[in-house]
Amino acid sequence: xxxxxxxxxxxxxxxxxxxxxxxxxxxxxxxxxxxxxxxxxxxxxxxxxxxxxxxxxxxxxxxxxxxxxxxxxxxxxxxxxxxxxxxxxxxxxxxxxxxxxxxxxxxxxxxxxxxxxxxxxxxxxxxxxxxxxxxxxxxxxxxxxxxxxxxxxxxxxxxxxxxxxxxxxxxxxxxxxxxxxxxxxxxxxxxxxxxxxxxxxxxxxxxxxxxxxxxxxxxxxxxxxxxxxxxxxxxxxxxxxxxxxxxxxxxxxxxxxxxxxxxxxxxxxxxxxxxxxxxxxxxxxxxxxx
Amino acid sequence: xxxxxxxxxxxxxxxxxxxxxxxxxxxxxxxxxxxxxxxxxxxxxxxxxxxxxxxxxxxxxxxxxxxxxxxxxxxxxxxxxxxxxxxxxxxxxxxxxxxxxxxxxxxxxxxxxxxxxxxxxxxxxxxxxxxxxxxxxxxxxxxxxxxxxxxxxxxxxxxxxxxxxxxxxxxxxxxxxxxxxxxxxxxxxxxxxxxxxxxxxxxxxxxxxxxxxxxxxxxxxxxxxxxxxxxxxxxxxxxxxxxxxxxxxxxxxxxxxxxxxxxxxxxxxxxxxxxxxxxxxxxxxxxxxx
Numbered sequence: 001x002x003x004x005x006x007x008x009x010x011x012x013x014x015x016x017x018x019x020x021x022x023x024x025x026x027x028x029x030x031x032x033x034x035x036x037x038x039x040x041x042x043x044x045x046x047x048x049x050x051x052x053x054x055x056x057x058x059x060x061x062x063x064x065x066x067x068x069x070x071x072x073x074x075x076x077x078x079x080x081x082x083x084x085x086x087x088x089x090x091x092x093x094x095x096x097x098x099x100x101x102x103x104x105x106x107x108x109x110x111x112x113x114x115x116x117x118x119x120x121x122x123x124x125x126x127x128x129x130x131x132x133x134x135x136x137x138x139x140x141x142x143x144x145x146x147x148x149x150x151x152x153x154x155x156x157x158x159x160x161x162x163x164x165x166x167x168x169x170x171x172x173x174x175x176x177x178x179x180x181x182x183x184x185x186x187x188x189x190x191x192x193x194x195x196x197x198x199x200x201x202x203x204x205x206x207x208x209x210x211x212x213x214x215x216x217x218x219x220x221x222x223x224x225x226x227x228x229x230x231x232x233x234x235x236x237x238x239x240x241x242x243x244x245x246x247x248x249x250x251x252x253x254x255x256x257x258x259x260x261x262x263x264x265x266x267x268x269x270x271x272x273x274x275x276x277x278x279x280x281x282x283x284x285x286x287x288x289x290x
Numbered sequence: 291x292x293x294x295x296x297x298x299x300x301x302x303x304x305x306x307x308x309x310x311x312x313x314x315x316x317x318x319x320x321x322x323x324x325x326x327x328x329x330x331x332x333x334x335x336x337x338x339x340x341x342x343x344x345x346x347x348x349x350x351x352x353x354x355x356x357x358x359x360x361x362x363x364x365x366x367x368x369x370x371x372x373x374x375x376x377x378x379x380x381x382x383x384x385x386x387x388x389x390x391x392x393x394x395x396x397x398x399x400x401x402x403x404x405x406x407x408x409x410x411x412x413x414x415x416x417x418x419x420x421x422x423x424x425x426x427x428x429x430x431x432x433x434x435x436x437x438x439x440x441x442x443x444x445x446x447x448x449x450x451x452x453x454x455x456x457x458x459x460x461x462x463x464x465x466x467x468x469x470x471x472x473x474x475x476x477x478x479x480x481x482x483x484x485x486x487x488x489x490x491x492x493x494x495x496x497x498x499x500x501x502x503x504x505x506x507x508x509x510x511x512x513x514x515x516x517x518x519x520x521x522x523x524x525x526x527x528x529x530x531x532x533x534x535x536x537x538x539x540x541x542x543x544x545x546x547x548x549x550x551x552x553x554x555x556x557x558x559x560x561x562x563x564x565x566x567x568x569x570x571x572x573x574x575x576x577x578x579x580x
Contacts, residue, residue, distance in 0.1 A: 016315075020338060023313075231493060237521060237526060271570070278569075279569050280561070
């Protein structure tokens with residue numbers, strides 16, 4: 001027994017994500033590592049946050065920290081779109097966003113478009129707590145495909161909600177932050193739908209963050225960021241941006257739709273959302289309104 | 291020239307703060323290190339955030355990141371107390387909280403009670419950008435003294451605002467998180483004043499965070515947390531808690547008092563504050579109302 005504990009400790013090491021003069025590390029044991037066609041994929045069992053996924057040595061998600069990302073991306077959109085029968089998720093290969101979407105009984109079909117089959121395979125094996133029942137839910141349709149091609153080839157007014165759940169704008173997710181892609185997203189979104197995207201850290205990816213919101217404001221009638229905390233991401237300070245046509249409908253959750261969902265949430269609630277849309281730090285507010 | 295750059299790079303190293311299976315590091319050059327009577331003090335010139343202060347190997351403040359801490363601690367209190375002539379700061383040896391307080395022309399005297407003279411001395415030498423003009427402002431009275439003794443020996447109804455700007459509840463700041471100390475704080479605060487304290491990370495110091503708010507709710511009539519981001523602290527997710535008697539007056543900034551101050555702020559604004567008090571994550575809301 002004592003020898004196995006000793007061995008276990010010897011196998012543990014610090015895995016650090018480096019970013020612009022900073023590093024953030026978790027102590028743990030590497031369970032699996034491989035190179036897919038798109039990226040290096042690492043699964044690490046961390047002491048602090050349970051099993052975690054790294055892509056190209058960047059922390060992507062972890063069992064005991066994923067809610068503060070997935071809830072903030074999904075619920076402001078799903079709670080407020082006029083209808084939520086057809087949902088599109090670009091990325092999201094860990095299954096967390098799909099799981100949150102499928103909590104709504106009104107959802108009839110979720111198309112999950114992930115470029116890297118290996119991310120899904122390894123998430124199912126090592127991180128089943130994140131996808132949970134989503135992988136077996138008949139409403140989920142998984143396609144292994146480039147998200148940019150998928151939106152380009154989708155016909156107009158097709159989805160009630162479009163969710164962009166990609167990684168940082170380097171490597172396979174690079175094209176998920178440009179005007180052409182966002183224009184296609186608006187085109188395939190129904191007029192009373194809601195668009196949602198992770199929009200990086202206002203501190204560690206400041207320029208791309210501001211840029212993303214400004215582009216979305218050009219393309220949609222309304223776009224607004226929400227700020228929150230994902231401690232495993234660079235700076236720990238994260239954002240999600242929501243967009244809609246005609247009115248900022250993402251600011252008005254349909255309270256009867258979300259009653260049961262609210263009880264299960266770790267971060268999100270209608271009042272959290274209301275506050276978070278107001279709590280824009282002064283310097284960001286100034287830059288966004290320039 | 292090239293040799294000096296090379297030498298500079300050789301002198302740089304990662305300084306990491308370790309916390310519960312996580313670590314956060316900044317790359318930089320150690321400019322000074324010494325042991326005071328109370329703690330190890332390190333000054334590091336970091337690539338990312340400029341000159342920074344560590345106490346017992348924990349990041350305390352940095353030139354290009356201190357505003358997101360000091361503004362959130364000071365302005366919700368100074369903007370809302372009925373009067374703001376006499377201010378008490380416990381801790382705050384880097385001078386940042388004093389600087390923010392002294393922006394208000396209504397402030398007549400700030401007592402800054404720092405236990406460790408060395409922190410003030412080294413901050414004046416290495417971090418003058420944080421204290422700025424505060425150190426030369428005649429309204430600032432610095433006392434080198436244990437904050438617990440200071441509040442114990444102060445007469446009733448003495449201060450308009452009491453600010454607790456201490457480090458984590460280990461070492462010299464341990465006594466700044468208990469009931470007896472907070473009772474004294476209430477006693478020396480005027481009835482229409484506002485109490486403010488840094489209240490740790492809801493994630494990395496979860497228990498002490500919840501405990502602090504609950505104790506303050508027992509002692510004052512009202513106490514509420516604000517959540518924000520200080521990327522150099524454990525988890526990057528931070529909190530400040532405000533308390534008052536009779537009514538939660540910290541929720542009502544006096545807009546005419548803060549007009550000029552708002553323009554200079556990096557994070558804080560009356561609308562940021564309004565949103566931040568509402569944006570309580572669901573799990574924290576549940577725990578605080580149990």
